[in-house]
Amino acid sequence: MQIRFMSRLESEQIVSLSVRAEIERLKEQVPSVWYDADGRSRTHWFDLVTETRDGIRIAQAVKYEVDILRSGLEAVLLRLSRAASDPANLGAAGRPFADEYRILDEHSVCGVVVDNAELIQRFLGDRDHEAVAAVRAWLSEAPAEFPLHAAKKAAELGFRGMRALVALLASGEVVLREHERIEPVTIFVNRLFNPR
Secondary structure, three states: OOOOOOOHHHHHHHHHHHOOOOEEEEEEEEEEEEEOOOOOEEEEEEEEEEEEOOOOEEEEEEOOHHHHHHHOHHHHHHHHHHHOOOHHHOOOOOOOOOOEEEEEOHHHOOHHHHHHHHHHHHHHOOOOHHHHHHHHHHHOOOOOEEEHHHHHHHHHOOHHHHHHHHHHHHHOOEEEOOOOOOOOOOEEEEOOOOOO
């Protein structure tokens, strides 16, 4: 998949969304064609369109607050969301372009989330399937909560185990207990925990 973005804000949103376990698909710069009340064809380009694992499609405009106010974007999205239920605007599959319409601005991005997402992406890029499989197996025996550095002992993988555990955040098999930057002492919640 090739991602092209227009601004740092878009880049941060893409990175943050791309590692969320509930996001199945992410597309950028997607046109939405709709018909206004006069029957004229209109097109609006969404910066991002995501689809969740349960099939909810979310069209997202990523703009700085000053650009939102200047552009009248809120009014455009309101028209689009109202037009979505018009049968003339349903897609080939009989569903609207999106189930939800959102505006993401600089206030909706968090530096901690972006930093963690970049780390997750970097460790996913390792493609260390052996380490991920070993850590996943270790999780079935691991406690419900533990610090990141505990994964070093998983199959005696050392730092490979830590990197694999961070990569597993993207699958949702583990989550962070607190909203914080990932550090060796960060507490992970084991969703594969099996109390006996």
